[in-house]
Amino acid sequence: MSIVNPNDPIEKQNQKLLVIAQSLMRRVEQKNDQSGLAYQQFERAALLETQVRQRTKELERTLDLLQESNTQLEHANVETEAARSNITEALETINEGFALFDPDEKLALFNSRFCRDIADVADRLVEGLHFDDYVNLVSRSEHLAIPDNETPADWAAKRLSRHNRDHVVFNVRLTWNRWLQISEHRTPRGGTVILQTDVTDIMRLERQQRDKMLDQQAKILQATLDHLNQGVCIFDHDKKLVGWNKTFDRILALPPQSTIHGLEFSALLHLLRNDLKFHGDFDHDRLETWAHRRSRRQPIAFEITRKDVQILSVFAQEMPDRGFVISFTDVTAEREAARALFEMNETLERRVIERTEELGEALEEAERANASKSRFVAAASHDLLQPLSAAKLFMSSLADRMDDPEALGVLGKAETALMGVEHIIEALLDISRLDAGKAVFDIQSVPLSAVLKPLRDELTPMALAKGLDLQIIDSSLSVISDPGYLRRILQNLIANAVKYTTTGRVIVGARRNGGSARIEVWDTGPGIAEDDRQTIFQEFARLDRHTNSDGLGLGLAIVERAAKGLGHDLSLWSSVGQGSCFSLNTRIAPEMRPATKASPQLQSDWSNALDGMIVLLVENDMQVAHALSLMIENHGAEVLLAHSAREAKDLLGEIQLVPDVLLLDYQLGAGAHGLSLYDDIRETYGPVPTAIISADRSMELQHDCGALGLRLLAKPIDKEKLLGFLAATDVGAVQTLTPRAG
DSSP states (O other): OOSSOTTSOHHHHHHHHHHHHHHHHHHHHHOGGGHHHHHHHHHHHHHHHHHHHHHHHHHHHHHHHHHHHHHHHHHHHHHHHHHHHHHHHHHHHSSSEEEEEOTTSBEEEEOTTTTTTSHHHHTTOOTTOBHHHHHHHHHTOTTBOOOTTOOHHHHHHHHHHHHTSSEEEEEEEEGGGEEEEEEEEEOTTSOEEEEEEEOHHHHHHHHHHHHHHHHHHHHHHHHHHHHSSSEEEEEOTTSBEEEEOHHHHHHHTOOOHHHHTTOBHHHHHHHTTTTEEEOTTOOHHHHHHHHTOSSOOOOEEEEEEETTTEEEEEEEEEOTTSOEEEEEEEOHHHHHHHHHHHHHHHHHHHHHHHHHHHHHHHHHHHHHHHHHHHHHHHHHHHHHHHHHHHHHHHHHHHHHHOOOHHHHHHHHHHHHHHHHHHHHHHHHHHHHHHHHTOOOOOOEEEEHHHHHHHHHHHHHHHHHHTTOEEEEOOOOOEEEEOHHHHHHHHHHHHHHHHHHOOSSEEEEEEEEETTEEEEEEEEOSOOOOGGGTTGGGSTTOOSOTTSOOOSOSOHHHHHHHHHHHHTOEEEEEEETTTEEEEEEEEEBOOOOOOOOOOOOOOOSOOTTTTTTOEEEEEOSOHHHHHHHHHHHHTTTOEEEEESSHHHHHHHHHHHOBOOSEEEEESEEETTEEHHHHHHHHHHHHOOOOEEEEESOOOHHHHHHHHHHTOEEEESSOOHHHHHHHHHTSOOOOOOBOOOOOO
């Protein structure tokens, strides 16, 4: 408590202070023995007075500030009330219902239009009402039109789920076909603003426009349905008939429209029950069960017959609103046609079976004829090769005894003519084997140089004789093929190019083509027209029959069949007047270290190469036997001749000598052949160097001879090969035959 009242005037306060000071002075004078203590009290009193004055001044300033703040607060309250009044007046001017919920979800502000159309809710709106309570009030309002499949709690839950979004707009249906559009927005401070707009007029207008559009679409749909050839009927989700087209009327011959519109599916099905007959295992009950299925219906299709005359294909499918549509297609004509077609097919099948049997018989006959042809060609070729071989051997023997150059020239021409006959026979044999599918290919790695170099040596004289430049470019590549057939293919292609080229050159070479080698034969001949590029590969086909070239036109036929059998792609490019190019595509063989082979030594003079040699010749053809004997004896050997296996065995048993070499014909007649004779001689007397002579060029015979270690000499017999074989055989001392002990 202050000694001096701050509310007193200054003069009064000063007067009180003077009185206090005088009183204190008197006490000091009366109590000299306590002067120190009194003085201290005086000083304290003076200090307290100073602090009192300072606090008094501060209190006065505080009171002034408080008074000023109260004045400002009063002005602010006035302004706030004015602003609130302005906001309220502004909200009342809005044509929409407005409400503001604070961040705590409590109603802070709303205008009189808010929930005006929901009267029982508007009466209970108060500031501080929680948002959840507001939603519950609306959900239980008698003015809210809740869908039949929802409860007030469902509606409230859906409304609260929308409240979780920052911005949402949706429509609420009220009774009496009224509509409110609710627009809800989140404020920056976390509050919620709700606007309610009466959109009843807009919704009604939209519905009118939609109904008008639906009516127009219904007319278009009806016109479209009437245009269909199918009968179509539509049932709503209550399974009541709501639409159909004229074709449906015509197909099922229904009663007048007024009596069936809205008819339930079951009633309509019962109405038509006696007229309809279901096909297969589908019946009325299954169809009715499908229509009444509560779960999703799968599409179904079946057929019915109406009044035993009309066949209808029926297809039924569910629509999105759980209704369904059924279509009826009159397939009477199609089924009749199908029945007629079925009967026709049966008739055709019987005829096809009959024709197939006839064709099978014809095919068997053709195969028999083809086999007979092949056997004939083989037999005829063998029979032709026998005298041909004898003629060549006689000419070779004659050439060894003649010195007249002119006579030798004539003899050489005769040998050339015989060589041509031999080539023709070989071609016939090749065609026969390829056509019969009996050609056996010895697939192996073939160095191209081993094929190209001999062909160059063989065909260069033929090209030079015509004044042509033949260039066969060597290649280091090896390919996967049959060496014999590959040589025959290239020989025929190159020979044809030389034959039909009058001026210019022929170039042969190989180039890499990825993993294969493309062997090309180019010429500057007359070229081949487009229409003739298939003809040239047929047997005996020659485009220019006026040329002087020999041959029967089998070369390209052999080339085409052999290339196909080997799996080599054969192609042709040609330009009339410029030339042609035949190319053969073969797979490149993996690189392998080539085996070192001794080069064959050619011997031009065989005059005494066989001195002292004893040769047992077994040949059933008299001419070939005499020709062979004559040629062998001309070179110093002695020939023991036999014409059959039995004669050979008897001869060996009679002379008691071991021949140095056996020359055995393969076909010895009466089922005997050279291999069995060799087995008998070897079994009885031991191994003797042997060569089999035959016109049979099959792979089987080559394999059999190779398995026994025998040399196979093909007819017509080549003089150089025969003499080379005999000369390579060691001639030992004549031995007496000693049969082996059994």
